[in-house]
Amino acid sequence: MIRYSANITIMMTAARKAARSILRDFGELEKLQVSIKGQNDFVTMSDIKAQEIIHYELSRARTDYGFLMEEGKNQININDNDYTWIIDPIDGTLNFMNGIPYFAISIALHHGDKIIAGVIYDPVHNDFYWAEEGIGAYLNDQRLRVKSKKTLDKSIIALGIPFLGRGDHQQHIKFQKAVMSKVAGLRRFGAASLDLAFVAAGRVDGFWEFGLSPWDIAAGIILVKEAGGLAIGIDNKEDPLITGNIVAGNVNIVQELQKILNA
Numbered sequence: 001m002i003r004y005s006a007n008i009t010i011m012m013t014a015a016r017k018a019a020r021s022i023l024r025d026f027g028e029l030e031k032l033q034v035s036i037k038g039q040n041d042f043v044t045m046s047d048i049k050a051q052e053i054i055h056y057e058l059s060r061a062r063t064d065y066g067f068l069m070e071e072g073k074n075q076i077n078i079n080d081n082d083y084t085w086i087i088d089p090i091d092g093t094l095n096f097m098n099g100i101p102y103f104a105i106s107i108a109l110h111h112g113d114k115i116i117a118g119v120i121y122d123p124v125h126n127d128f129y130w131a132e133e134g135i136g137a138y139l140n141d142q143r144l145r146v147k148s149k150k151t152l153d154k155s156i157i158a159l160g161i162p163f164l165g166r167g168d169h170q171q172h173i174k175f176q177k178a179v180m181s182k183v184a185g186l187r188r189f190g191a192a193s194l195d196l197a198f199v200a201a202g203r204v205d206g207f208w209e210f211g212l213s214p215w216d217i218a219a220g221i222i223l224v225k226e227a228g229g230l231a232i233g234i235d236n237k238e239d240p241l242i243t244g245n246i247v248a249g250n251v252n253i254v255q256e257l258q259k260i261l262n263a
């Protein structure tokens with residue numbers, strides 16, 4: 001039986017409480033109870049409600065920790081020695097909005113120059129991914145390891161695809177074309193935090209995306225690392241928490257992807 005640390009317990013409690021509100025709203029969206037016109041506002045409200053629940057729970061438990069959240073304007077100094085929660089109340093908002101059951105609550109704890117704990121909760125499947133520095137990565141009580149494939153040819157790689165108003169579409173097409181000819185399969189699931197959790201769980205062999213926000217990837221970074229993998233910048237010199245450009249997998253897969261994505 002796993003013993004959860006105090007921080008993981010606090011993060012899990014906050015995520016579970018927010019999940020109740022999120023699942024209620026997801027039920028409404030699934031049953032098409034929300035008019036198309038009102039959908040955006042409804043989803044924004046779901047996001048804000050969930051974030052408020054998480055913020056309330058975490059600040060009650062740790063009165064002096066800071067916050068960086070999707071639905072807010074707080075900024076952190078990434079080298080700050082304070083403790084900072086990094087939160088995405090609903091990652092995969094577009095899936096959530098359209099009744100697609102692939103979204104998650106993502107909460108990470110940042111300290112010094114790194115993430116020291118993270119939880120990613122997929123409330124539809126009741127999948128709790130969590131990791132803590134030096135303790136390992138887990139799905140519920142089961143220890144996670146990244147896949148050990150040495151080459152891309154049998155691998156399945158998740159990716160993010162730029163969309164209206166976001167990212168360099170031509171460059172993306174060039175990279176996707178180069179990767180698709182070398183792998184067994186590509187997948188675009190639509191929630192970067194869960195994509196990284198899938199890498200940690202060995203469900204996919206790798207992941208890349210450009211231009212993400214820190215709350216999309218912070219918890220996923222520690223999950224992949226604690227599962228024995230790498231979750232680093234597409235360019236080795238960049239910090240994904242700052243640039244939002246990230247590649248993840250085991251060391252071989254990451255190096256293969258980096259070769260292509262830096263060409």
Ligand code: IPD
Binds near residue numbers: 090092160192
């Ligand atoms: C989005 C998801 C998606 C990624 C987008 C993100 P959000 O986060 O993680 O997979 O491709 O770039 O913005 O907006 O649903 O929290």
